[in-house]
Amino acid sequence: MSEAATRPQPQEGNQKRPEMRVRPTAPIVPPANVSGNALMFVIAIMAFLACLTYGAVSMVRATAASWQSQISREITIQIKPDDGLDMEAALRDARDLALTFTGTKDGTIVDRAATARLLEPWLGEGLDLDELPVPRLVIITIDEQNPPDFGAMRQALTETIPQAFLDDHRTWVNRLVTMARTTAWIGMGVLILVFSAMVLTVVFATRGALSGNRHIIEVLHFVGAEAGFVASEFQKHFLKISLKGSFAGGALAAIVFAIAGYWQNRTLATPESDQATALFGNFSVGVSGYLGIAATMIVIALLTTLTARFTVMRTIFEIDRIRSDPARTDDLPDT
Amino acid sequence: MGPEVLRDLTFDIPRRSFQFLTGPSGAGKSTLLKLLFLSLQPTRGLVRTFDRDIATIPRDELPMLRRRIGIVFQDFRLLDHLTTYENVALPLRVRGKEEASYRADVLDLLKWVGLGERINVLPPVLSGGEKQRAAIARALIDRPELLLADEPTGNVDPPMARRLLSLFMELNRLGTAVVIATHDLSLMDQVDARRMILSQGRLDIYE
Numbered sequence: 129m130s131e132a133a134t135r136p137q138p139q140e141g142n143q144k145r146p147e148m149r150v151r152p153t154a155p156i157v158p159p160a161n162v163s164g165n166a167l168m169f170v171i172a173i174m175a176f177l178a179c180l181t182y183g184a185v186s187m188v189r190a191t192a193a194s195w196q197s198q199i200s201r202e203i204t205i206q207i208k209p210d211d212g213l214d215m216e217a218a219l220r221d222a223r224d225l226a227l228t229f230t231g232t233k234d235g236t237i238v239d240r241a242a243t244a245r246l247l248e249p250w251l252g253e254g255l256d257l258d259e260l261p262v263p264r265l266v267i268i269t270i271d272e273q274n275p276p277d278f279g280a281m282r283q284a285l286t287e288t289i290p291q292a293f294l295d296d297h298r299t300w301v302n303r304l305v306t307m308a309r310t311t312a313w314i315g316m317g318v319l320i321l322v323f324s325a326m327v328l329t330v331v332f333a334t335r336g337a338l339s340g341n342r343h344i345i346e347v348l349h350f351v352g353a354e355a356g357f358v359a360s361e362f363q364k365h366f367l368k369i370s371l372k373g374s375f376a377g378g379a380l381a382a383i384v385f386a387i388a389g390y391w392q393n394r395t396l397a398t399p400e401s402d403q404a405t406a407l408f409g410n411f412s413v414g415v416s417g418y419l420g421i422a423a424t425m426i427v428i429a430l431l432t433t434l435t436a437r438f439t440v441m442r443t444i445f446e447i448d449r450i451r452s453d454p455a456r457t458d459d460l461p462d463t
Numbered sequence: 464m465g466p467e468v469l470r471d472l473t474f475d476i477p478r479r480s481f482q483f484l485t486g487p488s489g490a491g492k493s494t495l496l497k498l499l500f501l502s503l504q505p506t507r508g509l510v511r512t513f514d515r516d517i518a519t520i521p522r523d524e525l526p527m528l529r530r531r532i533g534i535v536f537q538d539f540r541l542l543d544h545l546t547t548y549e550n551v552a553l554p555l556r557v558r559g560k561e562e563a564s565y566r567a568d569v570l571d572l573l574k575w576v577g578l579g580e581r582i583n584v585l586p587p588v589l590s591g592g593e594k595q596r597a598a599i600a601r602a603l604i605d606r607p608e609l610l611l612a613d614e615p616t617g618n619v620d621p622p623m624a625r626r627l628l629s630l631f632m633e634l635n636r637l638g639t640a641v642v643i644a645t646h647d648l649s650l651m652d653q654v655d656a657r658r659m660i661l662s663q664g665r666l667d668i669y670e
Contacts, residue, residue, distance in 0.1 A: 150548050150570070151583050153562055158544040347540050350502070351601070352530035353557035355523070447502075448522045 157344065157365040163337040164365075167432075168373040170333040174326040175377025175428050179421045181322040183385050185315035186417050192308030197272065204295045205266040205285065218289050219266055225288055226268045231276030234269040330428055334366060334435040338443075345443045359440045363433050370432035374425040382421055467506070468494045472666045474659065476609065476642060481635045483651045484644040486661030492644045493537070495661065496611050499642065500534050501525055513608075530558065533607035533639075535615050539598040541586040547573065547593075548582040551600045558605070565604075572600050575630065577623065591618040599627060603634055610634060613644045624650055 158164075205222045209215060223235035238246070243264060244255045251260075270276060278296045285292040341362070348358045468491040476482065476499070484492055497503040498510050501517055510517045513528060520528065533554075541550045548569060549556075555565045573579055576596040586594055595618045602610060610631065616624035628650060635641045642659075645651065651658060658669045 148580065148582055150566065151546060153552075153556075154545055154549055156542075156545075156553075156556070343540070344542055347542055347553070348557060349526070350500075350529065350534065350536075350540070351554040351557055352526050354526045357557055357559075445522075448525065 155365065156348065156361045157341065159365070161340070163340050164369055167333045167337040167366075168369050168376075171330060171370050171373030171428055171432065172377040172380075174329050175374040175425060176380050177377075178322050178326045178424050178428075179378050179381030180384065181319050182420045182424060183381060183417050185312075185319045186414075186420065188315045189312045190414075192311050200272055200275075200297065200301045201269060203268050203270055203278070203297060205268065206263045206293045206295060207266070207289060208263045208291045208293070209261045210291045213291055215264055218291065219264055222285060222289055222292050223266045223268070225284055226266070226276075226281060229276040229281050231271050231274050232268050233271055236267045236269075238265040238267065326428070327431060330370075330431050331435045334370075334432050335439050337366075337369075338362065338436060338439045342443060345440055346447060349444055349447055355441055355444045358444065359437045362436045362440045366436035367429060367433045370429045371425075374428040378421045378425040382418060385417065468664060469498075469661075469666075470664050472508075474666060474668060476640050478608070478640055479635065479638050480657065481632065481641045481654070482643070482657035482659055483654075484642055484659045484661065485646060485651065490661040491664055492661055493613065496534075496613055496642070496644060499609070499611055500532060501528060530554070530605070531608045533602035533605070533610040535595075535598050535602045535610075535612035537613040539586075539594045541589075541594055541597055541601075543586050546583050546585060547578055547589065547597050550586065550597055551604055553601060554605050569600075569604060572604060573597075576600050576627070592620070592623065595619060596623070596627070599630070603630070606634065606637065607639055610639050610641045611644075612642070614646070615643060616645065616647060616650055621649075625653065628653060 205226060207215065207218050207222060219237045223237055226232055227235050240257055243262060244257060247255060247262065278294065282294040285294055345358055484495065486492055494503065498505060498517070499512065501512060501520065504518045513531060515528070542553070545553065551573060552562070552565060552569045570579070570582065573582055576599060578593060578596055578600070581589065581593060586597070589597065595615065599612065599615055602612065616627055619627065631641050631643065632654065660667045660669070
């Protein structure tokens, strides 16, 4: 007798009905529900804000560094006109003397035309420099990493050309360095706050979304599922949610930076663009910025997944703890 | 700590045995079943399940022991997002079995409990009796060594109750120890089986 014949047969009418098809097996954790969708939105929003902050802070840091770098790359020798002073010779001597110091790279004399252009906004066109006691400038480019001895250079210049004055921009550089550092620290502080808010929001939103699934954890636990199995089912589910959410938020932030960068390039040399560049620097976040956005997405995905795992394990632990606490039997399912 | 629900009980559930557990509401039937299902530890005394003192079983060993026990919860505990078929197959799925290896068995069992036409239906659409049968099928699917059922025929008509009872007896004949908690005297009268009567925390056994 065949196995099918020995199995108990269901009650059926005379007419044979076609065999019913089983639908494709659904995941143990429901794929979409209100709390899951809400979590995805929360993750997307937090990822967007975190990535935006990260990009903005890296932009501010880059701008601060470039301010500092641009101004500290040059020093200026100023020569005041004086009776009997051959200005052109003095300019050449000053440049040559400065270039004898180690740590200098190049020297440029600001010629008469350039000096006139510099003064044009204040004194108008057609300026005759001979009529006015206008000081002349020599710009010396220095090696930022290995700057020359400014004190020795100042002394040598004063001894050779008493009318020369060396401006090493140290006062400005120091102020800018302080400001740049402060700006960078403020940026880091904002970044830490936003990331902390993101971590807390993601953790609590994940726990909130999981609390609606406690009955699933209980049933799985009571039909013999091991804690690791239950945790992995929830981990998979929450990993998908967090990847979708963080990708949406991160991609949106990347698009914002790409559009801002595109706008800046398109409107190059216009007053609006120049003002935006002066205030915020270049909108391009570069490869490191995009890598940071990707890292933020990974951090969020890991955070959500780990929170899901810990919460599930803790729920199972709670169920088992009730087991040894007879005062809490009301929390157990009715048998 | 609340009052003692059960005290001075001494009994055993022999392998391959069949018994009814009965008694008035509040007598402690559910508590006794929870103790047998390892979801509760006694405040004092000794409960041994599968030759293990349940008070000393480490947490990580509980799932393996629970796999040897089938349970029919009074409130069914079906997962609403899974179909009848998927709910019944759940214990096998969590054991890591391939669906192809159990599909025919699950479908056969569902037909036997009268749910052959409801395999793709979600629990919210099932009637109380259908949910109960699905819960019973889930408890039986892996042929447990011990089956615990609380009022398993409470929501079904007498013919289906007899049918389910014969299913429990068939399972018992194949080697499962069965404990059925019930108030239904007519159900108990259909089988010449051991009766455990709980009353005011005491247990009387009629072999």
